[in-house]
Amino acid sequence: MSDHDTSLRTPIVAVLGHVDHGKTSLLDKIRGSAVSEGEAGAITQHIGATAVPLETIADMAGDLVTVEDFDLPGLLFIDTPGHHSFSTLRSRGGALADLAILVVDVNDGFQPQTEEALDILQRTGTPFVVAANKADTTPGWNPNENAPIKPSYDAQSDTARQRLDENLYEIIGQLSDDGFSADLYWRVQNFQKNIGVVPCSALTGEGVPDILAVLMGLSQRFMKAEMEIDVAGPGEGTVLEVKDQQGFGATLDVVVYDGTINEGDQIVVGGVNDPIVTEIRALLQPQPNAEIRVENRFERVDAVAAAAGVKIAAPDLDEAMAGAPVRVVRDRDVDDVIAEVEAELAEIEVDTEEEGVVVKADTLGSLEAMANALQEAEVPILRAEVGDVAPRDIAVAGTAREPEHTVILGFNVEVLPDAERELEQSEVTLFADDVIYQLVEDYEEHVAEMQR
Ligand code: GTP
Numbered sequence: 276m277s278d279h280d281t282s283l284r285t286p287i288v289a290v291l292g293h294v295d296h297g298k299t300s301l302l303d304k305i306r307g308s309a310v311s312e313g314e315a316g317a318i319t320q321h322i323g324a325t326a327v328p329l330e331t332i333a334d335m336a337g338d339l340v341t342v343e344d345f346d347l348p349g350l351l352f353i354d355t356p357g358h359h360s361f362s363t364l365r366s367r368g369g370a371l372a373d374l375a376i377l378v379v380d381v382n383d384g385f386q387p388q389t390e391e392a393l394d395i396l397q398r399t400g401t402p403f404v405v406a407a408n409k410a411d412t413t414p415g416w417n418p419n420e421n422a423p424i425k426p427s428y429d430a431q432s433d434t435a436r437q438r439l440d441e442n443l444y445e446i447i448g449q450l451s452d453d454g455f456s457a458d459l460y461w462r463v464q465n466f467q468k469n470i471g472v473v474p475c476s477a478l479t480g481e482g483v484p485d486i487l488a489v490l491m492g493l494s495q496r497f498m499k500a501e502m503e504i505d506v507a508g509p510g511e512g513t514v515l516e517v518k519d520q521q522g523f524g525a526t527l528d529v530v531v532y533d534g535t536i537n538e539g540d541q542i543v544v545g546g547v548n549d550p551i552v553t554e555i556r557a558l559l560q561p562q563p564n565a566e567i568r569v570e571n572r573f574e575r576v577d578a579v580a581a582a583a584g585v586k587i588a589a590p591d592l593d594e595a596m597a598g599a600p601v602r603v604v605r606d607r608d609v610d611d612v613i614a615e616v617e618a619e620l621a622e623i624e625v626d627t628e629e630e631g632v633v634v635k636a637d638t639l640g641s642l643e644a645m646a647n648a649l650q651e652a653e654v655p656i657l658r659a660e661v662g663d664v665a666p667r668d669i670a671v672a673g674t675a676r677e678p679e680h681t682v683i684l685g686f687n688v689e690v691l692p693d694a695e696r697e698l699e700q701s702e703v704t705l706f707a708d709d710v711i712y713q714l715v716e717d718y719e720e721h722v723a724e725m726q727r
């Protein structure tokens with residue numbers, strides 16, 4: 276344990292970027308793990324959280340970060356899947372992510388989800404650093420394990436450096452096209468005005484010290500005031516996932532971004548139908564530097580203060596909804612807290628119309644992202660819900676007046692067995708995919724085909 280002022284909460288850092296550009300690998304390098312290797316096809320399917328203490332950051336960053344220079348306790352990293360819109364995690368509870376790393380494969384450059392991530396960062400005004408990853412794949416690159424990037428970059432052959440430069444300037448140009456003034460990070464004077472681009476490798480660790488130094492600098496210099504919270508206040512958080520945990524039944528993986536949560540606290544959680552009111556039976560904390568998404572060893576703790584990832588065990592959590600808010604009641608009237616949770620859910624609720632398509636998604640985050648994508652494509656929505664495709668959805672989709680609207684768009688959901696049978700007998704077409712853009716594209720193609 277450190278003796279740092281505990282009323283400063285840990286900044287939350289979201290790691291964003293296109294699929295396979297190296298987000299999980301970069302976190303693996305920072306926390307000394309191999310989560311990416313354990314993933315099916317090295318694809319991240321869920322959102323995760325890892326608390327990295329200041330001591331680990333200082334170790335990793337070498338001379339670039341000294342424990343004594345900082346009074347923030349560390350960083351809480353949120354790993355996101357490349358194909359998953361992050362907008363909800365961010366909007367939930369005001370601001371879940373305080374800072375971000377935008378990971379871009381130097382060879383691949385800007386891709387659809389890079390743009391999507393950048394849109395979110397722009398909309399929310401989140402300060403970020405660009406990790407120009409996989410620099411080690413530059414032909415002729417001479418690796419320097421875990422070294423700061425500038426000396427390593429300077430020590431490369433002219434041809435290797437020029438090849439990397441070409442890719443880096445491509446990225447800087449694309450950032451500029453999107454309205455961000457960016458430069459190689461060692462040339463940036465004011466990180467509030469200009470975006471720093473750090474060439475790096477999640478494989479060799481080069482440039483990782485620099486990324487950590489920029490993040491720590493940003494949080495210490497520009498965000499410290501926002502990190503001062505009432506740690507004694509009632510905890511507020513967001514559900515990342517609802518998971519069965521042996522011996523506990525349905526549990527919640529939660530990111531707590533404000534206040535404190537104690538064992539025994541009464542909480543209100545957004546549910547598939549109504550808000551759930553329950554009492555915390557156990558708080559299970561992953562080890563420092565462990566990813567809550569894959570960790571199976573948890574320490575039972577009495578209390579957790581923001582910001583942290585924690586598993587909550589309590590009765591009646593089966594119907595809790597990923598992406599929904601969690602609130603500790605503490606000294607308040609439980610009805611007020613229920614109203615608060617309902618109001619927050621209503622804010623996320625998707626605007627629906629009298630006529631349109633049916634949308635199903637696995638989390639509130641993906642539902643919102645789907646709704647945004649459909650709105651952009653000018654596709655009206657009749658109903659939008661979290662959950663698997665059920666017979667009821669087919670009935671609803673069947674009521675659409677326009678033939679082009681008798682469809683269900685399902686993101687990352689299953690089709691329940693009863694629904695499968697009904698689907699075969701109905702006029703309703705199901706589009707199912709785990710890539711939002713693909714779903715919208717498939718649907719648009721379907722409509723174009725109908726008009727032919
Ligand atoms: P999603 O979570 O699915 O969006 O992907 P991701 O961004 O987390 O990518 P991940 O870390 O899983 O890496 C994808 C692949 O790229 C893996 O095979 C990694 O080993 C490889 N990779 C990641 N970073 C680097 C790097 O810096 N250099 C090299 N050579 N390979 C890398």
Ligand code: MG
Pocket residue numbers: 298299300317318319354355356357
């Ligand atoms: Mg990943």
